[in-house]
Amino acid sequence: MSAAVMGSLGRRWCTERGRILQLQHYRRNALLREQLGLSDMKNGILLESHRSYLAVLCTELSKPLVIRNVLSSLLQPCEVRVGVRCCGLNFADILACQGLYQEKHSPPFTPGMEFSGIVLETSASVDTLKEGDRVVGMTGSKALAEEYVADHRMLWKIPEDVSYEEAAALPVSYGTAILALQQRARTQPGETVLVTAAAGATGLATVDVAANVLQAKVIAAAGSDSKCSLTLQKGAFQTVNYSGASLKEEVKKLTANRGVNVVIETIGGNIFKEALHSLTWEGRIVVVGFAGGMIPSIPANLLLLKNVSVLGLYRSRYQHQDFPVFAATLASALQYCQKGWIRPHIGAVFKLEEVNEAFSYVTQRKSTGKVIISVQ
Numbered sequence: 001m002s003a004a005v006m007g008s009l010g011r012r013w014c015t016e017r018g019r020i021l022q023l024q025h026y027r028r029n030a031l032l033r034e035q036l037g038l039s040d041m042k043n044g045i046l047l048e049s050h051r052s053y054l055a056v057l058c059t060e061l062s063k064p065l066v067i068r069n070v071l072s073s074l075l076q077p078c079e080v081r082v083g084v085r086c087c088g089l090n091f092a093d094i095l096a097c098q099g100l101y102q103e104k105h106s107p108p109f110t111p112g113m114e115f116s117g118i119v120l121e122t123s124a125s126v127d128t129l130k131e132g133d134r135v136v137g138m139t140g141s142k143a144l145a146e147e148y149v150a151d152h153r154m155l156w157k158i159p160e161d162v163s164y165e166e167a168a169a170l171p172v173s174y175g176t177a178i179l180a181l182q183q184r185a186r187t188q189p190g191e192t193v194l195v196t197a198a199a200g201a202t203g204l205a206t207v208d209v210a211a212n213v214l215q216a217k218v219i220a221a222a223g224s225d226s227k228c229s230l231t232l233q234k235g236a237f238q239t240v241n242y243s244g245a246s247l248k249e250e251v252k253k254l255t256a257n258r259g260v261n262v263v264i265e266t267i268g269g270n271i272f273k274e275a276l277h278s279l280t281w282e283g284r285i286v287v288v289g290f291a292g293g294m295i296p297s298i299p300a301n302l303l304l305l306k307n308v309s310v311l312g313l314y315r316s317r318y319q320h321q322d323f324p325v326f327a328a329t330l331a332s333a334l335q336y337c338q339k340g341w342i343r344p345h346i347g348a349v350f351k352l353e354e355v356n357e358a359f360s361y362v363t364q365r366k367s368t369g370k371v372i373i374s375v376q
Contacts, residue, residue: 055145086168112143169344199227211235269294345369
């Protein structure tokens with residue numbers, strides 16, 4: 001028998017075995033099927049019912065979002081159905097709905113990259129989770145809904161003393177902070193870390209992790225005195241209000257002209273350039289985003305003169321390039337939160353039907369910390 005035929009038979013066997021396992025699973029859970037709105041078996045085939053759930057939809061780029069009923073889908077092997085309780089709102093969600101995010105979505109689509117909720121159903125092949133488990137998860141989109149179907153590898157159990165709101169605030173912001181500080185910058189205890197946009201979701205998470213987990217000295221830079229005060233509560237030891245002062249000059253004063261060891265930079269434009277100039281010998285700057293809308297050019301001569309490093313961080317690429325590192329970031333964040341080392345700052349909570357108000361709240365830069373959409 002040829003290798004091609006063997007491979008074809010192997011794939012067919014795996015597919016048929018997966019179907020058989022799924023059918024057996026549903027036969028054993030007739031009551032659960034009824035609760036989830038799934039129909040009975042007919043001729044050995046599972047039929048979907050008309051069960052539906054509410055989901056936020058971007059039907060046209062840069063237009064208001066709508067909420068509509070969406071039909072539930074049948075679980076495939078390795079999948080888990082989650083009843084979403086909370087969804088974290090990220091600037092990337094807003095960019096995606098404007099067609100400006102690097103990962104393009106064609107309307108209609110449902111935004112939402114991080115969520116927490118309760119397991120409603122698992123496919124037959126999943127043995128790591130069960131119905132009723134509280135979980136938190138990450139995805140590229142589709143989480144802003146009452147229901148989400150996830151690959152079981154992208155779900156983590158929520159510790160008992162962590163709320164749904166707190167859990168939904170961890171994946172993107174704290175995952176980014178941990179990757180930036182530990183994986184990319186290799187931040188050491190006692191080093192000085194400068195954080196720009198420090199009162200935002202990722203900024204506050206970075207301040208929290210740097211100060212309270214890594215024991216670094218944090219200089220938090222933000223655009224108002226009230227935002228600077230908030231960063232002090234999270235553990236920053238000095239602040240800079242760059243709305244009325246030069247970031248570079250203020251950092252010089254605060255460090256006695258020594259500069260900082262690490263910069264976690266999310267704004268771009270002139271703020272990036274001033275932050276780059278604020279590095280000390282062999283300093284590291286991690287580029288996380290360009291919230292200010294301007295992608296800066298990098299003066300290579302400065303890298304040479306100070307022996308500094310410019311590092312990039314695109315968090316979601318780790319999911320495909322180095323999944324163990326990707327998974328470890330959220331596991332660490334949950335552990336830190338459970339131990340009380342970190343605590344997400346929930347700046348505002350909106351209901352699902354207030355999703356457009358929530359998007360406006362973030363785009364108008366009224367938010368501090370994480371904005372949460374309460375789904376149920």
